[in-house]
Amino acid sequence: MIHPTPRLRFAPSPTGPLHLGGARTAMYNWALARALGGTFVLRIEDTDRARSTDESLQVILEGLSWLGIDWDEGPSFDAGDRSNGGGDFGPYFQMQRLDRYEQAAKKLLAAGHAYRCYCTPERMEAVRAEQKANKSSFLGYDGRCRDLTDVQRAEFEEQGLTSNVRFRMPEERVIKVNDLIRGDVEVNTKQLDDWVMVRAGGVPLYNFACVIDDVDMKITHVVRGEEHFLNGIKQNLVFEALGHECPQYAHIPLILNQKGGKLSKRDPGVKSTLEYRDLGYPPEAVFNYISLLGWGFSADRDVFTRDEMVAAFKIGGVGKSGAKFDVDKLHWMCGEYIRKWSTDDCLARSQQWLEAALPEGALAGHQGWLRNVVACYQERVTVLSEFPDKVQWLLADPELDEPALKAIKKRPDCKTWFAGFADLLETLPMAVSFPGDRGDADDAVRLPTLEDAPEPESSFATPAALERAARAWAEQQEIKFGHFVGPVRAALTGTNKGPGFFDVVFLLGKEACVRRLRKHAVQ
């Protein structure tokens, strides 16, 4: 056979959030499609009408886009209203493909691969209960309607019984499959029952609709969670009955929670993809991290770009065992990415969180200052939503925390230092405090102040100038500089953590520095 163009798909059902397991499945399909130079299709499996919602659809579309997973064919992103975007094999919503399923079902019915079943859900429940009670090794449909005669069928119809359509499974046949991840596996069909293809109302079920669509959409490879492994066997038989070749299957292990159990919304620390977005996780970092769950980029590298991932990705390299989700490593990776950004990128990407912390309208007028604020915290945050907290001390006089109180207590003389240092600052040409107009004070200065950077020229006191003045003053007062910084930082910022001391003074500006120093000088 001539190798067809590789076509892969991610086929979520819009019945809930896109959690990271689903995102990873999408990613592996996407990466394999890109690696093979193929096409990536997004198909929406919305045949569970009771649970499918437009909201979930939107969440899935947004989640994938956020992670940088784009699709060549499928729903249009902006709509979220079940309209189809590009692609010649649509529609890409299963509920818009009902005629295709009907056609195929008729064909299978006529050929005897499927049959009408009149059993009620109540009867099925009873059958299952009995099988369990008998400790039967087989659980599933008992085949009551498997060989109904036309007369019997007519009788049922006359009684007004509705029917669904079941697929007739071979009674005992060993199906051999070659899974791209699991390798050769044999399954005996005696384990499997005659499963329902089409509901009484005509709406198809997963295993059936999936095959019809994979045929119609010319899907060549299917990467999905291992919970679908046995479905793959059932689907294999449908392809065969329809006279089509089965795609290559790759069943990936599930992502587990920290306890080793299945990932679910209830697990603390496990969020839907959009929650990560809303908390300011860099999408590249999340992408990078989840790609590593069950797959290794190389023996000695964990951080890589999307392109590098695609270039290195081999589906056979995905492991067979489930991986536990480790928040610590995710956070580390987020920090890695944030530190790599240019300051301006970091500022741009932090805007929405800064905006939340600042008074209304303050954002626009203080870009230079905010740039410096962000620069000081770029290597101190792991997710962008930490910014509002980080900048609080610049916006309002802070309460002192425990370490700050300790730092002040440790130096009984420090209250006189506060007053003296405030006096000194008042003589210096310092920029004013936020939200005042700092003029071009922030334009010349690039924080954080680095040892080897050339000193900027500015009409305002730069951090370097502040340092010279402070050191000279401290020496004159016979205060050890090392002793001086701790308590003063505490008075200024309310804590013992943060940017370099003179960057702190510079960012805070004159009034706030003086005010806070004098306040703590008397307390």
Add this chain to the structure above:
RNA sequence: GUCCCGUUCGUCUAGUCCGGCCUAGGACCCUAGAUUUUCAUUCUAGUAACAGGGGUUCAAAUCCCCUACGGGAUACCA
């Protein structure tokens, strides 16, 4: 119950297919140290694993068998 899959540092993994280069490599976490005005960053060092038991072999993390443990499936969900 039955069937399928798995098991390398606490975690994610490299190595397993084609046995020797593995006194098992990297990363996160943790610890210690260096740098520093604090924190963070950065750098250095350290702790720590082939699930257990049998085989095959000159040689096994790698091949075979058994056990244990974990996961998945067994729906008119996907």
